Amino acid sequence: MALETLSSSELLNFIMYDSNITAAATPFSSSELELAGSCSSMPPPETANTAAAQPPRKKRRRRPKVCKNREEAETQRMTHIAVERNRRKQMNEHLAVLRSLMPDSYVQRGDQASIVGGAIEFVKELEHILQSLEAKKFALLEQKDNIIESTNNINNADDDSKRVLLSSPFAQFFAYPQFSCQLGNKYTSQSKASIADIEVTLIETHANIRILSHRRVRQLSKIVASFHSVFLTVLHLNVTTLDALVLYSISAKVEEGCQLNSADDIAGAVHHMLRIIEEECFLGCQS
Numbered sequence: 001m002a003l004e005t006l007s008s009s010e011l012l013n014f015i016m017y018d019s020n021i022t023a024a025a026t027p028f029s030s031s032e033l034e035l036a037g038s039c040s041s042m043p044p045p046e047t048a049n050t051a052a053a054q055p056p057r058k059k060r061r062r063r064p065k066v067c068k069n070r071e072e073a074e075t076q077r078m079t080h081i082a083v084e085r086n087r088r089k090q091m092n093e094h095l096a097v098l099r100s101l102m103p104d105s106y107v108q109r110g111d112q113a114s115i116v117g118g119a120i121e122f123v124k125e126l127e128h129i130l131q132s133l134e135a136k137k138f139a140l141l142e143q144k145d146n147i148i149e150s151t152n153n154i155n156n157a158d159d160d161s162k163r164v165l166l167s168s169p170f171a172q173f174f175a176y177p178q179f180s181c182q183l184g185n186k187y188t189s190q191s192k193a194s195i196a197d198i199e200v201t202l203i204e205t206h207a208n209i210r211i212l213s214h215r216r217v218r219q220l221s222k223i224v225a226s227f228h229s230v231f232l233t234v235l236h237l238n239v240t241t242l243d244a245l246v247l248y249s250i251s252a253k254v255e256e257g258c259q260l261n262s263a264d265d266i267a268g269a270v271h272h273m274l275r276i277i278e279e280e281c282f283l284g285c286q287s
Contacts, residue, residue: 124236124251131173131240131247138169138242170212170240170247174199178267181213196274202254202263207232209266211248213274215241216281223248226273231258232266 091112099107099115106118174180177199196213211223220239227234227250236251260266 120236124238124249127249128238128240131170131238131249134170134172135240135242135247169242169245170197173210173247173249174212177210178264179271194271195278196271198267198270198274200263200267200270202266205254206235207252207254207263207266209248209250209252209270211250211270211274213246213248214244215246216277217284219246219277220248222277223270223273226276227252230260230269231255232260 095112095115098119099110102118102122106122107115108118174197177197179194179196179198181194181196196211198212199210201208213219224234224237231254232252233255234250234252236249238247238249240247240249254260260269
């Protein structure tokens, strides 16, 4: 009866309102719910690509901790103390023996640094004495050889052996020279490849340099100045002369800023220095 009293327009609005309520009240099916859930759980495209690009992380293996009991730790500590005590004992004994072998003038104090420094000075002095004696021996052998040759009372075998000896003065001081000049018996012949015998040994920042060459005017002062120009500080220097030859034994320290990193580099620099000194001497003689 109520529907009959409604007008046509009002009846149409009622039917549309009733259909909307029915559609809203209708429950979703199971497939529709699963689809909606999967869509809501999917990450955005950028997040998915970033996760796929990252490699999987490897699990770090934890190192097992070494658990030492108190007895093992104490035993290890006592062993270390005993080894260190034995090392110090041996060092003190060796330093005492080293000090007893040197004159008192080389050791002013009894500390380790003074004993080692005095030993270096003493060894350098002994080296200089040995080189001087070698020069005297060489001169005596040469003089004796000349006398024997003048009297013709020497056989050929002995003569050849002595000539080999006399052809290489101070040979025992050069083990593995980087540059070698075959100096003649009368010190007149020179090799074009090298103008001196040069040997350099390098230990950490200390270089031991031996040079056997012909004597030149102001040669030593120029060598020392050239050393300072390449950041080599001269610590010890021995000079031994033999007629026209001179033997330099130099202990140098490689300072910071030095571009010479090996024994061969230092030997090459020394050879270059001597080459310049030789050219300057030659030009000075011509002028």
